[in-house]
Amino acid sequence: MNILVVGGGGREHVIAETIARSNQNPNMFAVMAKKNPGIAELCRDYLLISETDVEKVVDYAKSKNIDIAVIGPEAPLAVSLADALEDAGINTVSPKRAAAQIEFDKAWARNFMKKYDIGGCPVFGVFTKKDDMDAFIEKLGNVAVKPAGLTGGKGVKVMGDQLPDIESAKAYAGSLLEGDSVVIEENLVGEEFTLQAFVDGKSLAFAPTVQDHKRAFEGDLGPNTGGMGSYTNAGALLPFLVLDDVEQAKQIMKDTVRALYEETGVLYKGTLYGQFMLTKDGPKVIEFNARFGDPEAMNVLPLLETDYVDVISAIVNGTLADIDVKFSEKATVCKYAVPAGYPDDPTKDSEVITGDMGNALLFYSSVYEKEGKVYTTGSRAVAVVGIADSIAEAETIAQNALDNIEGDLYSRRDIGTAAVIQKRIDHMKEIRGY
Numbered sequence: 468m469n470i471l472v473v474g475g476g477g478r479e480h481v482i483a484e485t486i487a488r489s490n491q492n493p494n495m496f497a498v499m500a501k502k503n504p505g506i507a508e509l510c511r512d513y514l515l516i517s518e519t520d521v522e523k524v525v526d527y528a529k530s531k532n533i534d535i536a537v538i539g540p541e542a543p544l545a546v547s548l549a550d551a552l553e554d555a556g557i558n559t560v561s562p563k564r565a566a567a568q569i570e571f572d573k574a575w576a577r578n579f580m581k582k583y584d585i586g587g588c589p590v591f592g593v594f595t596k597k598d599d600m601d602a603f604i605e606k607l608g609n610v611a612v613k614p615a616g617l618t619g620g621k622g623v624k625v626m627g628d629q630l631p632d633i634e635s636a637k638a639y640a641g642s643l644l645e646g647d648s649v650v651i652e653e654n655l656v657g658e659e660f661t662l663q664a665f666v667d668g669k670s671l672a673f674a675p676t677v678q679d680h681k682r683a684f685e686g687d688l689g690p691n692t693g694g695m696g697s698y699t700n701a702g703a704l705l706p707f708l709v710l711d712d713v714e715q716a717k718q719i720m721k722d723t724v725r726a727l728y729e730e731t732g733v734l735y736k737g738t739l740y741g742q743f744m745l746t747k748d749g750p751k752v753i754e755f756n757a758r759f760g761d762p763e764a765m766n767v768l769p770l771l772e773t774d775y776v777d778v779i780s781a782i783v784n785g786t787l788a789d790i791d792v793k794f795s796e797k798a799t800v801c802k803y804a805v806p807a808g809y810p811d812d813p814t815k816d817s818e819v820i821t822g823d824m825g826n827a828l829l830f831y832s833s834v835y836e837k838e839g840k841v842y843t844t845g846s847r848a849v850a851v852v853g854i855a856d857s858i859a860e861a862e863t864i865a866q867n868a869l870d871n872i873e874g875d876l877y878s879r880r881d882i883g884t885a886a887v888i889q890k891r892i893d894h895m896k897e898i899r900g901y
């Protein structure tokens with residue numbers, strides 16, 4: 468079987484590594500903007516072009532007789548790469564544009580949730596006029612401000628964090644109005660968690676819950692990033708969740724997949740990513756993404772016990788309900804090393820030297836290889852993942868590996884530590900009132 472991976476980041480490296488573990492020994496090919504050495508090593512061949520150059524990606528896929536394509540990032544989905552590959556007769560394990568807009572158009576996503584009465588939808592409004600928007604901000608009093616389009620998770624600002632008061636919320640929302648609509652939502656208070664699922668259009672197979680860390684600096688300080696690191700707990704349930712929280716989140720995602728078909732006529736195939744805020748009233752949807760999370764993919768895919776090629780074949784064939792998708796019951800801690808100054812003023816083109824990784828997994832992200840050396844591009848550079856029976860052990864494995872990576876880099880040492888986990892548990896106890 469010939470499989471194409473589109474994308475060159477940490478998420479795509481773990482996707483490629485999971486395909487490479489298959490007992491079916493597929494031939495792997497990749498399209499990526501810059502040479503990710505981890506992906507390149509696993510592939511029979513690769514092409515270095517923009518992942519949004521639809522024509523070139525399709526031509527390459529045809530020339531390699533690709534049976535199944537897996538698209539990692541969101542940008543190619545927004546320019547209809549999945550539609551173009553399917554039109555060319557290539558099975559694609561990523562949603563077509565009509566279904567993927569649940570990620571790249573936040574205004575559409577909220578209106579869709581409201582129309583189909585999908586659970587977990589916060590109070591929201593979509594605005595193109597400043598006066599109406601200001602009045603809504605005043606009315607809600609405590610808001611999150613979201614640009615409608617794709618921002619890599621960095622355009623959302625919330626009061627109490629990046630926006631100190633109502634006036635700054637109005638000013639920021641107003642600055643986004645040029646050329647796009649703006650979504651204003653009630654500011655959700657609680658603990659965030661991620662739930663990812665394989666989807667064949669009808670059935671969903673859920674991965675363990677993950678918690679990401681968006682803020683750049685220890686103690687959840689600093690600007691928002693794509694995610695500095697993440698963890699799962701042994702047994703699939705994060706320590707601050709109870710089973711019913713996850714059951715509610717699963718139901719929301721199942722209802723979403725069914726409603727997406729009703730609304731668009733397109734079967735959602737690929738991975739659906741639900742980012743939830745666990746509030747005092749249960750899980751609320753912060754956003755949906757039409758792909759695996761980065762870093763969250765690096766937590767769950769190494770735990771996948773079922774052959775991934777069987778999983779993606781079942782997605783293509785619409786037979787996901789017929790296979791048993793299993794994840795091992797281990798804890799994982801993933802930590803990113805990012806360039807100094809990331810995300811606002813990152814250093815670029817500086818060498819990354821990886822030493823002894825011990826038992827940790829290493830995934831290359833926004834780096835490129837030149838003459839046998841690895842260099843940063845300015846975004847998240849390399850990730851390490853510890854896997855063990857407890858979060859504490861997984862954290863030690865990840866941190867030891869991180870300590871053996873040299874370069875003009877920094878990371879968050881606090882991710883997965885007992886103190887931070889306890890803070891999450893205490894926060895949720897306080898919110899629930901017990």
Ligand code: GLY
Pocket residue numbers: 620679693694756759760761762763
């Ligand atoms: N970790 C957040 C995301 O992938 O969107």
